[in-house]
Amino acid sequence: MNKFAIFDLDDTLVDSAGAVDRWFIELAEQRNLGADGLQFLRAEQQRPVTPRESFQSIVDRFGFTESPDELRSIFLERVPRLSRAFDGVVHSLGELRARGWRTALLTNGTALDQQPKMRDGMADLFDVVCFADDEATRKPDPEVFRLVAGRAGAGLDGAWMVGDSLEYDIAGGAAVGMSTIWVSGGRTPRDGEPVPTRVVTSVAEAFPLLLAEG
Structure with missing residues (x-):
């Protein structure tokens, strides 16, 4: 695993x-x-x-x-x-790490734009934080996923990508062999859109899935 x-x-x-x-x-x-x-x-x-x-x-x-x-x-x-973190996010990220998970943040946007959203110690709960617009490429390009994995000292095969965008997160993660969790917000995929491994309504539902897998 x-x-x-x-x-x-x-x-x-x-x-x-x-x-x-x-x-x-x-x-x-x-x-x-x-x-x-x-x-x-x-x-x-x-x-x-x-x-x-x-x-x-x-x-x-x-x-x-x-x-x-x-x-x-x-x-x-x-x-x-x-911006505010969704309820339970900081606690759940900490629990993942306590269970031996490596975690990374990969967001399109610059550090200048995105860092202010990461409060209450959130930034300290990732092994790697990557602001893709400050890099040579951005999601869904497979190279930025490989970049993040390399910095984390982790492989992508069998790893998990969690995100709300079918185009950027789910398609990008699947392209490099990751399993994927789509945070749908109640949306339904349209014909021809990427198919995630798992679908949850909110990110709160994603953490128990990951912990069960681990």
Whole structure:
């Protein structure tokens, strides 16, 4: 048994989507946008447009003095600090390590963007932390998975990848021989999407699966 697990960060270990909504609430309160304004912000998040188009829409709607790029900078600075680990994550990571598991964090994004999300000692619970945008390649490229395993002194065959993205986490992990746990959040895979080894609704359900395997 290969007791090595790689974890994604955003919406796997940390509630990043919730942090975005907390920023919307904060922004609406600070600028007196009201309930309708908050509803607009939440709807804008769901629109299939680029981030710049979305921030342009927000600036235009409310007449903010910031440019879209300036508002996006505020967003990028504030949202990581509003992120929170899901309940039990820090304890469960510690339990894995106490049971002899090696653990790694592999997240797309830079250290500057991602480190503020890793509070309450979370960063100390990994043998390796890899911010892929600071490396030569990012998920789902197999090379970044091999990079992380090499730094951890672990093999990938029979190891586990845990993440919320079928494209980046599940497909990437499977491509290098890992077993995979998809944190679905209640979603259902569409035809043609990668098929995970296991499916859980929340990451809290993933830890008992790993412990049972180990």
